[in-house]
Amino acid sequence: AQTVTQSQPEMSVQEAETVTLSCTYDTSESDYYLFWYKQPPSRQMILVIRQEAYKQQNATENRFSVNFQKAAKSFSLKISDSQLGDAAMYFCAYRRDPYSGAGSYQLTFGKGTKLSVIP
Amino acid sequence: GAVVSQHPSRVICKSGTSVKIECRSLDFQATTMFWYRQFPKQSLMLMATSNEGSKATYEQGVEKDKFLINHASLTLSTLTVTSAHPEDSSFYICSATRTSGNSYNEQFFGPGTRLTVL
Numbered sequence: 001a002q003t004v005t006q007s008q009p010e011m012s013v014q015e016a017e018t019v020t021l022s023c024t025y026d027t028s029e030s031d032y033y034l035f036w037y038k039q040p041p042s043r044q045m046i047l048v049i050r051q052e053a054y055k056q057q058n059a060t061e062n063r064f065s066v067n068f069q070k071a072a073k074s075f076s077l078k079i080s081d082s083q084l085g086d087a088a089m090y091f092c093a094y095r096r097d098p099y100s101g102a103g104s105y106q107l108t109f110g111k112g113t114k115l116s117v118i119p
Numbered sequence: 120g121a122v123v124s125q126h127p128s129r130v131i132c133k134s135g136t137s138v139k140i141e142c143r144s145l146d147f148q149a150t151t152m153f154w155y156r157q158f159p160k161q162s163l164m165l166m167a168t169s170n171e172g173s174k175a176t177y178e179q180g181v182e183k184d185k186f187l188i189n190h191a192s193l194t195l196s197t198l199t200v201t202s203a204h205p206e207d208s209s210f211y212i213c214s215a216t217r218t219s220g221n222s223y224n225e226q227f228f229g230p231g232t233r234l235t236v237l
Contacts, residue, residue, distance in 0.1 A: 042230070043157075043210060043212075043230065043231045044228065044230050044231070045163075045212065045214070045228035046228075047225065050225075091162060091163070105151055105153075105216050105224055105226065106153060106165055106168055107153075107163075107165070107226060108165075109162045109163050110162065111161070111162045112161075112162050
């Protein structure tokens with residue numbers, strides 16, 4: 001079974017600064033997807049960024065970028081120029097490629113990191 | 120973007136009653152919907168996977184007779200908590216995937232339903 005570990009229950013960052021959230025995962029599969037989701041106080045889950053395991057290039061979405069280290073099974077999220085609106089719970093998630101196995105889109109989530117942004 | 124709604128957003132019920140939560144994909148067809156449960160300050164726990172027209176697949180430890188899931192159409196899945204008890208109080212979130220035919224089918228999440236059982 002796949003597991004996702006987020007070792008930082010809480011993090012804080014000064015507004016306009018950069019912060020990195022850590023995530024490691026365990027899988028025996030070669031094809032999969034990795035995601036970072038944001039859950040603000042409203043509890044609505046928002047997709048921040050995704051990474052396909054077959055792609056060597058790290059994904060970027062505006063101020064958000066990842067450092068994907070497939071061999072090390074590491075998938076960290078870097079938030080640049082942090083804004084007050086970035087304050088939220090951040091969940092790292094894993095999903096197998098359904099076309100490579102049993103065919104499921106289900107996500108496995110880490111326990112989350114609560115990010116606070118200090119004005 | 121794809122929108123998923125849940126109804127109700129909050130519900131309070133008495134112990135022993137049943138509560139139905141609806142999950143709708145508003146602007147796309149979803150062959151697969153997922154139901155999650157989230158306790159305060161914890162992660163999302165997958166309860167079951169719901170496929171249109173077939174029986175739901177429940178995760179280990181989730182009582183299928185207590186959490187009834189029906190996925191009657193490509194835009195609607197319902198979760199019924201039967202004979203609810205205070206320990207069922209939680210935040211329930213659904214998500215849906217498009218039927219787009221490629222391997223990346225993003226899950227779109229509903230806003231969640233807060234269930235409180237008195």
